[in-house]
Amino acid sequence: TTPGILASPAPNNDGDGKLRPRRLDEMVGQRDVIERLKIAIDAATRRREPLGHILFDGPPGLGKTTFATVIPAEMGTTVEMANGAGLSAPKDLLPYLTNVSEGSVLFIDEIHRVPKAVEEYLYTAMEDFRIDIVLGDGVNARTLNFELKPFTLIGATTRAGMLSAPLRDRFMIREHLGWYTNDQLKEIVMRNSRKLDIPVDDDAATEIARRSRSTPRLANNRLHWVRDYAQIKANGKVTLDVARNSLDMIGIDVLGLDKQDRNYLDTLLRVFAGGPAGLEAIAHTMNVSSDTLEDEVEPFLLRSELMVRTRRGRMATAKGYEHMKVKPPDAA
Numbered sequence: 116t117t118p119g120i121l122a123s124p125a126p127n128n129d130g131d132g133k134l135r136p137r138r139l140d141e142m143v144g145q146r147d148v149i150e151r152l153k154i155a156i157d158a159a160t161r162r163r164e165p166l167g168h169i170l171f172d173g174p175p176g177l178g179k180t181t182f183a184t185v186i187p188a189e190m191g192t193t194v195e196m197a198n199g200a201g202l203s204a205p206k207d208l209l210p211y212l213t214n215v216s217e218g219s220v221l222f223i224d225e226i227h228r229v230p231k232a233v234e235e236y237l238y239t240a241m242e243d244f245r246i247d248i249v250l251g252d253g254v255n256a257r258t259l260n261f262e263l264k265p266f267t268l269i270g271a272t273t274r275a276g277m278l279s280a281p282l283r284d285r286f287m288i289r290e291h292l293g294w295y296t297n298d299q300l301k302e303i304v305m306r307n308s309r310k311l312d313i314p315v316d317d318d319a320a321t322e323i324a325r326r327s328r329s330t331p332r333l334a335n336n337r338l339h340w341v342r343d344y345a346q347i348k349a350n351g352k353v354t355l356d357v358a359r360n361s362l363d364m365i366g367i368d369v370l371g372l373d374k375q376d377r378n379y380l381d382t383l384l385r386v387f388a389g390g391p392a393g394l395e396a397i398a399h400t401m402n403v404s405s406d407t408l409e410d411e412v413e414p415f416l417l418r419s420e421l422m423v424r425t426r427r428g429r430m431a432t433a434k435g436y437e438h439m440k441v442k443p444p445d446a447a
C-alpha cells in the first residue's frame with residue numbers, strides 16, 4: 116500500500132463495524148439532514164457530477180463517520196479515510212489526493228486539526244481539482260501542477276468554530292448533527308439487539324437508551340456491555356434488572372454519565388467550589404487533556420444543564436449540585 120494510506124480504515128475503533136448503518140435508510144433520526152443529503156445526491160447523480168463537498172460538525176459519536184461511509188455507498192462509489200491529525204505536512208495529503216478516482220469520496224475526520232500549510236493545498240484541490248507544488252526556492256523554484264479527478268471531500272469536526280473561513284466556505288453543504296432523542300436511541304438499541312441476536316426487553320431497551328447520553332455510539336457500547344453481562348450472569352436475556360445492574364457496575368448513572376463525567380462535576384463542585392473555573396485548571400486537576408474535556412465531556416454536561424460556560428469560566432448549576440448530591444453554597 117502507498118505510505119500514508121490506511122489499508123483498512125478503522126476511523127473509530129469501537130468495534131461496532133457490524134452495527135454501523137450501511138445505507139441512509141438504515142440510519143435512525145437526523146431526518147432533516149438525510150432529506151437534504153438525498154436531494155443533493157440525487158441531483159449530482161442525475162447531472163453525472165461529483166457531489167459537492169460536505170462538512171459535518173457535532174459532538175463525537177453522533178454519526179459523522181457513518182454519513183461519510185453511507186453517502187459513497189448511496190452513490191455507488193468508494194471512500195478513502197484520512198484524519199486531520201495525521202496530515203501534518205503537504206506530503207501526507209498528496210497520496211490521498213492523487214488516489215481519488217472520479218466521483219469518489221475523500222473523508223477527513225478531525226479536519227480542524229489540519230495545519231495551515233496543508234490546508235492551503237486543500238483550497239485548490241476542492242475548488243479546481245488541482246494541486247500546485249512548489250519545488251526548490253528562489254530563482255530555481257518551479258511549480259508542478261497536478262490535475263486531480265473530480266471528487267467529493269467530506270470533512271468532519273467536533274469544533275466547527277476552529278475551521279478557518281476560507282476552508283469552511285469551500286464546503287457546499289454544511290450539516291450540524293444534533294443529539295438523539297431517547298426514542299431514537301431506543302430504536303437503535305432494538306435494531307442492534309436483533310443484529311447481535313440477543314433478546315432485550317422493551318423496558319430494558321428504554322433504560323439503555325436513557326443512559327446513553329443522547330449518543331448512538333454510547334448506546335452501542337452500552338448494549339455490548341449489557342450483552343456480555345447478560346450472557347455471563349443472566350442466561351443471556353436482557354431484562355430491566357440486568358440492564359440496570361450491569362450499567363451500575365461500570366459506573367454509568369441514571370443520566371448516563373460515566374465516571375469521567377462525574378469526576379469532572381466533582382472536581383468543579385469540590386475543588387473549585389462550583390466555579391467559575393478555567394477549563395485548563397480543571398483539566399490539570401483531573402490529569403486529562405483539555406481537548407478531551409471540551410470534546411467528550413462538556414458538550415453533554417452543558418446540554419443537560421448540569422454546568423454552564425460563562426465568560427469567567429465553568430460553573431456548576433443547581434441541577435449539577437443536585438445530581439452529584441452535593442449541598443449547594445447558601446444562596447445569600
Ligand code: ADP
Nearest residue numbers: 134135142143175176177178179180181331332
Ligand atoms: P462520529 O463520526 O460522529 O464520531 P460515528 O459515525 O462513528 O460518529 O457513529 C458512532 C456509531 O454510532 C456508528 O458506528 C453507528 O453504529 C452508530 N450510529 C451513528 N449514527 C447513527 C444513526 N443515525 N443511526 C444508527 N446508528 C448510528
